[in-house]
Amino acid sequence: xxxLLKKADSALKIWRSRGLTGIRNHLRRLRRNRREERNxxxxxxxxxxxxxxxxxxxxxxxxxxxxxxxxxxxxxxxVEEKWLRRxxxxxxxxxxxxxxxxxxxxxxxxxxIKKVLREYAERDARVRVxxxxxxxxxxxxxxxxxxxxxxxxxVLLDHDDELAPDALLRVAETLVEFxxxxxxxxxxxxxxxxxxxxxxxxxxxxxxxxxxxxxLITHLSAYRTDILxxxxxxxxxVEGSQDYDLALRFIERIDERQIRHIPRILYHWRAIxxxxxxxxxxxxxxxxxxxxxxxxxxxxTGTPATVERGIxxxxxxxxxxxxxxxxxxxILSGVDDAAATVDRFQTETAYENLEIILxxxxxxxxxxxxxxxxxxxxAGLSTAASLNEAAARATGELLCFLDAGLRPRSTxxxxxxxxFALRPEIGAAGGKIVDRSETVLxxxxxxxxxxxxxIAHRRYTNDADGYFARLQVINNFSxxxxxxxxxxxxLFDETGGFDAENLPAALFDADFCLxxxxxxxxxxxxxxxxxxxxxxxxxxxxxxRAREFFKRRWRAVVERDPFYNPNLARxxxxxxxxxxxxxxP
Numbered sequence: 162x163x164x165l166l167k168k169a170d171s172a173l174k175i176w177r178s179r180g181l182t183g184i185r186n187h188l189r190r191l192r193r194n195r196r197e198e199r200n201x202x203x204x205x206x207x208x209x210x211x212x213x214x215x216x217x218x219x220x221x222x223x224x225x226x227x228x229x230x231x232x233x234x235x236x237x238x239x240v241e242e243k244w245l246r247r248x249x250x251x252x253x254x255x256x257x258x259x260x261x262x263x264x265x266x267x268x269x270x271x272x273x274i275k276k277v278l279r280e281y282a283e284r285d286a287r288v289r290v291x292x293x294x295x296x297x298x299x300x301x302x303x304x305x306x307x308x309x310x311x312x313x314x315x316v317l318l319d320h321d322d323e324l325a326p327d328a329l330l331r332v333a334e335t336l337v338e339f340x341x342x343x344x345x346x347x348x349x350x351x352x353x354x355x356x357x358x359x360x361x362x363x364x365x366x367x368x369x370x371x372x373x374x375x376x377l378i379t380h381l382s383a384y385r386t387d388i389l390x391x392x393x394x395x396x397x398x399v400e401g402s403q404d405y406d407l408a409l410r411f412i413e414r415i416d417e418r419q420i421r422h423i424p425r426i427l428y429h430w431r432a433i434x435x436x437x438x439x440x441x442x443x444x445x446x447x448x449x450x451x452x453x454x455x456x457x458x459x460x461x462t463g464t465p466a467t468v469e470r471g472i473x474x475x476x477x478x479x480x481x482x483x484x485x486x487x488x489x490x491x492i493l494s495g496v497d498d499a500a501a502t503v504d505r506f507q508t509e510t511a512y513e514n515l516e517i518i519l520x521x522x523x524x525x526x527x528x529x530x531x532x533x534x535x536x537x538x539x540a541g542l543s544t545a546a547s548l549n550e551a552a553a554r555a556t557g558e559l560l561c562f563l564d565a566g567l568r569p570r571s572t573x574x575x576x577x578x579x580x581f582a583l584r585p586e587i588g589a590a591g592g593k594i595v596d597r598s599e600t601v602l603x604x605x606x607x608x609x610x611x612x613x614x615x616i617a618h619r620r621y622t623n624d625a626d627g628y629f630a631r632l633q634v635i636n637n638f639s640x641x642x643x644x645x646x647x648x649x650x651x652l653f654d655e656t657g658g659f660d661a662e663n664l665p666a667a668l669f670d671a672d673f674c675l676x677x678x679x680x681x682x683x684x685x686x687x688x689x690x691x692x693x694x695x696x697x698x699x700x701x702x703x704x705x706r707a708r709e710f711f712k713r714r715w716r717a718v719v720e721r722d723p724f725y726n727p728n729l730a731r732x733x734x735x736x737x738x739x740x741x742x743x744x745x746p
Contacts, residue, residue, distance in 0.1 A: 196737075197737065197738060198359065200737065200738040200740055201350075201358075201359065201361055201738055203740050204361075204728075204738050204740050205358055207740060208426075210325065210326050210327065214327075215256050215326070218256045218257075218327060218330055219256060221330070221334075222256070222257060222330065225333065225334070225337055226337055227337060228257075228259045228333060229259070229312070229313040229314065229333055229336050229337070230259050230260070230261065230311065230312040230313055231257075231259065231260045231261075231312050231313070231314050231315075231316055231329050231332055231333060231383070232260070232261050232262075232263050232309075232310035232311065232312030232314070232315045232316070232386065233252055233260055233261070233262045233263065233315075233316050233318050233324075233329075234263050234303065234306045234307050234310060234315045234316065234317055234318065235248075235262070235263070235264050235265075235306055235317075235318045235319070235320055236264075236265050236267055236299055236302035236303045236305070236306055236320065237264055237265065237266045237267065237269065237274060237278065237302070237320045238266070238267040238268075238269050238296075238299070238302065238320070239269040239270060239271050239274065240269075240274070240320045240321050241321070242273045242277060244320070244321035244431060244433070245273075245274070245277055245320055245321065246277060247321075247323060248318065248319075248320055248321055248322060248323060249262075249277070249281050251323040251324045251325075251326075252318070252324060253285070254324075254326050255324065255326060255327075255328065255329045255330070256326055256327055256329075256330050257327075257329040257330035257333055259333070260287060260312070260329055261287045261288075261289060261309075261310070261311065261312055262281075262285075262287055262288045262289065263289050263306045263307070263309035263310045263315075264278060264288065264289065264290045264291070264306055264309075265290075265291050265292075265293060265302045265303070265305035265306035265309075266278060266290065266291070266292045266293060266302075267293050267296050267297060267298070267299070267301070267302035267305075268292075268293050268294065268295055268296040268297075275292060278290045278292075289309045291305050291306070291308075291309060293305055297397075298397075298400050299395075299400050299403055300395040300396060300397045300398075300399070300400055300403045301395075301397060303317075303394070303395040303403065304394045304395050307389065307390070307394050307395070310386055312386060313336065313385070313386060314332060314336065314345070314383045314384065314385055314386060315383065315384050315386050315389055316328070316329065316332060316381060316382070316383045317380075317381075317382050317383075317384075317404065319380075319430075319431075321431040321433065322352075322380065322428065322429060322430050322431050323352060323428070323429040323431070324381070324427065324428060324429075325425075325426060325427045325428065325429070327425075327427070328347070328381060328427035328428065331347065331423050331425060331427055332345055332381075332383050332423075335421050335423060339421055341418070341419055342385075342419055342420075342421045343384070343385045343388055343411075343414075343415040343419035343420070344382075344383070344384055344385070344408075344411060344412065344415060344419060344420045344421070345381075345382070345383040345384075345420075345421045345422075345423060346364070346377075346378045346379075346380075346381060346382050346383070346420075346421075346422055346423070347380075347381040347422070347423040347424075347425055347426070347427040347428060348361065348362055348363050348364050348423070348424055348425055348426045348427070348726070348728070349361075349362050349379060349380045349381065349426060349427070349428040349429070349430055350362065350426050350428075350429055350430070351429070351430050351431075351432045352429040352430065352431055352432065353431075353432050353433075354431075354432075354433055358429060361426060361728075361738070362379075362629060363424070363426075363628075363726035363728045363729055363738075364377060364422060364424075364629065364726060365377075365422070365629075365636075365637070365723065365724040365725065365726060366422045366723035366724065367417060367420040367422060368636055368637040368724060369417070369637065369683060370478075370635050370636050370637050370683065370685050371629070371631065371634065371635075371636035371637060372408075373455060373476060373478050373635070374471065374475050374476050374477070374478070374630075374634035374635050374636060375475050375476065375629075375630060375634060376402075376404070376405045376408070376451070377629075378404070378405075378408050379404070379430070380428035380430055381423075381427045381428040382404070382408070384407075384411060388411060388414055388415065389407075389411070391414065392407075392410045392411060392413075392414060393410075394407075395407055396410070399450050399453070399454050400450070401446055401447030401450050401451075402447045402448075402450040402451035402454055405451045405454055405455075406450075406451075406454035409454055409455065409457075409458040410458070410461075413458070413461060413462060424726050424727050424728060445474075448470070448474040451476070452468045452469075452470065452476055455468045455476055455478070456468045464480075465480065465481035466478050466479060466480045466481065467479045467481075471633075471634060471635075472630075472633045472634070473630075473633075475630060475633070475634045476634075477634075477635065477689070478635060479580060480580040480581065480583075480584055481580075482576060482579060482580055482583065483583065485514070486512065486513055486514045486579075487514065487557070487558035487559055487579075487583065488514045488515070488516065488556065488557040488558055488559070489512055489514060489515050489516070489557045489558070489559040489560075489561055489575060489579060490515075490516050490517075490518055490552075490555035490556065490557030490559065490560050490561065490650070491506065491510070491515060491516070491517045491518070491561050491563060491575070492518045492520065492548065492551040492552065492555065492560060492561065492562045492563065493506065493517065493518070493519050493520065493563055493564075493565040494520040494539075494544070494547065494548065494551075494562070494563070494564060494565060495520070495564055495565045495566055496519045496520060496521045496522075496565045497521075497522070497565075499519050499521060499530060499534075499536060500529070500530065502519060502565050503517055503519070503530055503531065503534050505568075507531075509568065509569045509572055509574075510569065510572060510574070510575050511572035511573050511575075511576065512575040512576060512579070514557075515533065515557075515575075516533045516534070516535070516555070516556060516557055517533060517534045517535070518534075518535045518536070518537065518551045518554055518555055519534065519535070519536045519537070519565075520536075520537055520539050520547050520548070520550075520551055520565075521536055521537070521538055521539065522538070522539055522540070523538050523539075523540055524536060524537075524538040535554055537550055537551055537554060543661055543665030543666055544665065544666050544667075544669070544701075545659040545660065545661035545664060545665050545666070545669040546659075546661040546665065548562055548643065548658075548659055549658045549659055549661055552650075552653055552654075552658060555650065557650060558583075558649065558650050558651075559579055559582060559583060559647060559648075559649060559650065560647065560648050560649070560650050560653055561575060561578060561579075561582075561646070561647040562643045562644075562645070562646045562647075563644070563645055563646075563692075564594075564644040564645070564694070566694055566695065566696045567594060567644065567645065567692035567693065567694055568692060568693045568694075568695060569690075569691070569692055570691040570692065570693065571691070574592065574690040574691070574692070575647075575690075577592075577687055577689045577690040578590045578591075578592060578645075578647035578687065578690050579647060581635075581647070581685045581687060582647035582648055582649060583649065586682065586683060587682060587683045587684075587685055588648065588652060588674065588677030588678070588680065588682030588683060588684055589641060589646055589647065589648045589673075589674055589677055589682075589684050589685070590641070590646070590647045590648075590684075590685045590686075590687060590690075591603075591605065591638075591641025591642060591645050591646050591647075591684075591685070591686050591687075591690075592645040592686075592687060592688075592689075592690030592691060592692055593623075593632075593645075593686070593687075593688045593690070593691045593692070594642075594644060594645060594691075594692050594693075594694055595623045595691065595692070595693055595694070596693070596694050596695075596698060597693060597694075597695060599622060599623040599624065600620060600621070600622060600623065601618045601619055601620065601621045601622070601623055601632065602616070602619065602694055602698050603616055603619070603642050603644055603645070604616070604617050604618045604619075604621075604627070604631075604632055604686060604688070605617040605618075605631075605636075605638035605640070605641055605686040605724075606638055606639065606640040606641060606642060606670075606671050606674070607638065607639070607722055607724070607725045607735055608639045608640065608671060608675070608715065608718045608719055608722040608725075609718065609719040609720060609721070609722050609725070609731055610722075610725070610731050610732070610735060611731070611732055612708065612712075612732075613668060613703060613708045613711055613712065613719070614640070614668060614671045614711075615731075615735055616642070616735070617631070617632075617638060617686075617735050617736070618631070618632045618735060618736065619734075619735065620734065627736070628729075628735075628736035631686075631736075632688065633688055634688065635685065635686070635687045635688070635689070636685075636686055637683055637684060637685060637686070637724055638684055638686050638724050639671070639674065639675060639678060639684060639718060639722050639723065639724050639725075640670060640671040640673075640674035640675060640684055641670070641674060641684055641685075641686055642670055643659070643669070643670035643673075645690065645692055646670060648677075652677070652682075656673065656676045656677060656680075657676075658673070659672070659673050660672050660673070663707065663710050664703070664707050664710065664711060665707070666701055666703070666704065666707070667701045667702065667703040667704075667707060668703045668707055668708070668711045671711070672711060672714065672715070675715055675718060678718075727739075
C-alpha cells in the first residue's frame, strides 16, 4: 500500500474507534516519538566511544584490584557471514582483554559458518569453538557453548548482535566493586542493517513486577557460571523464551540484592528479518512459552498466581486473594455528597467484605448512611492528618485510600489492588488515574523529579505504551500516590502512617512508600485498577519547607531513584532522554 494511503487508512481507523480525541492523542504520540528519536541521535553523538575513552579505560583496568575471567557464550546457527563477522569483531574490540569466547555451532548447513569460526579460533587462543554433530536448537547449542566456559561469569551474546567496546570492562568493574554479585544486566538499544542505532531501553534497577510483565533483562546479561551450571543451564522446550526461562530459574537461587544493573548501553540488538528485535510477531510461539515459563516459576516458588496475556504480548499476573476475603476499609477523601458517594462506590466496587469511611469537609447532616459507613469531619485537619484519622477509625485488614472524585473503570478495581497489597513481600499498590480526555494524571511516582517528586507518564495519552511499556503493564516504582493506594492495616500502623507533622499537604504518600521500601517491600503500580477523574485536576505543590525536609530525609533516593534510569531527564516530561550529561569513561 502507498505510504500516504496507509497513513490515511490508519487515521480513519482511529477516527472511527476513538473520534477526534483519538486523532489528537495519536498526533501527540507521534510528536513525542519523533522528538525522542532526534534526542537519541544527539545522545549517541555525545556518548560516542573515542580513542581518548579507550586510553582512559586502560588506566582504569590497570588499577583494578583483580581481573576476573569473563566467558562470552554464543550459540551460532546459519547466520549471514557479514553479521557473524561483525559480532565476532565486537568481542575482539573489547577494551577489557581477560575474556574467552565460547562458541557452539548448531550444525549449520551453510559452509561459511565453519570457515569463519575456524578462522577466528586460529587467530586467537581465547576463542573456543565446538561444532555440534546434530542440530539441537538454541537451548542445546547454548549449553554446548556453556560447557566450554571456565570464566567466573558468563555473558550471553547472540550471533548477529554487537557489544559496546566497554561492555566486558563494565561487567568486570561491577564484580570487583560488588563481589557478592551473581547476576548483571545493562541497558541496550537496537541496530539496523545499516549500522544505525535506535530504540534505546534505559531500564530501571531490578523491578520484579516489571520482569514478570515482560523480559526486563534481555541484553546484556551476565550470570555467575557456577550457579548457571547448578540450575542446569538452558532448558529444552522453551526455545524462543529460553533466556527468560533461564533468568526466572536463576533468580530463584539468589538474593535480589545480588542483582546489579549497569545503566549504560552495552549491547546493540540487531534488527533484521526474522528477528524478534524487528517485531515481536516474528516468533509468536515465544510469548506463550514465556508465559508458561512464568507459570512454572510461580509453581516452583509456591506462589498462588495465574498468568494471562495482557496488552499486546505482555504478561498479566494475578495473585490469588485469601478466602474468605479480608475486610477492606475504603477511605474516601474530598467527599461533598456523602449519600451519593456511598451509593456510587457500593455500586462500582465488587468486594463483599467492605466498610467505607468518608472524609467530609464537615460532618454530614441528616444523611441516612448504611451501617458499614463511617464519617469524619476534616475541619481543622491537614490532608495527611485526615487520612491518618480515618485509618485510625478503620477496622479492615486492608486500607484503601482513594480520592472520592475518581470513578473506577471496572468493578474489580479493589480486588486488583488487594491482590498485590495483601502479598507479604509487597508494601503498597497503586492504580492509574486519567482525566475525561484520556490524559494520564497518575501512574506511579518518580523520586527526585522536578526537585522532589514527579508523576510518571503525566500528560501521556492513556493509549500510549509509556516508556518500556510501563504505563500499560504491572511494574514497580519507589512510590505511588495516596489518591489511589492500598496497604495492609498492620503495615500502615507499624510504619507510623503518614507524616502529618512534617509533610501535611503533599509528599506524605511518597515518604510513606519510601519507608516501606526501607523494609525491602515492593511498591507496585497496576494499570488494571484504572480510575477516571471527572473534575479539574490541580496539583498540590509542596511548601518549600516540606520539600527541603523530604529531600534531606531521602537524599540518596532523590539523587538516584532506582526505578528511574539516570540517563533520563529529571525535569519537564518524564521518561525523556537527558542529553546534557556525558557518561564518564
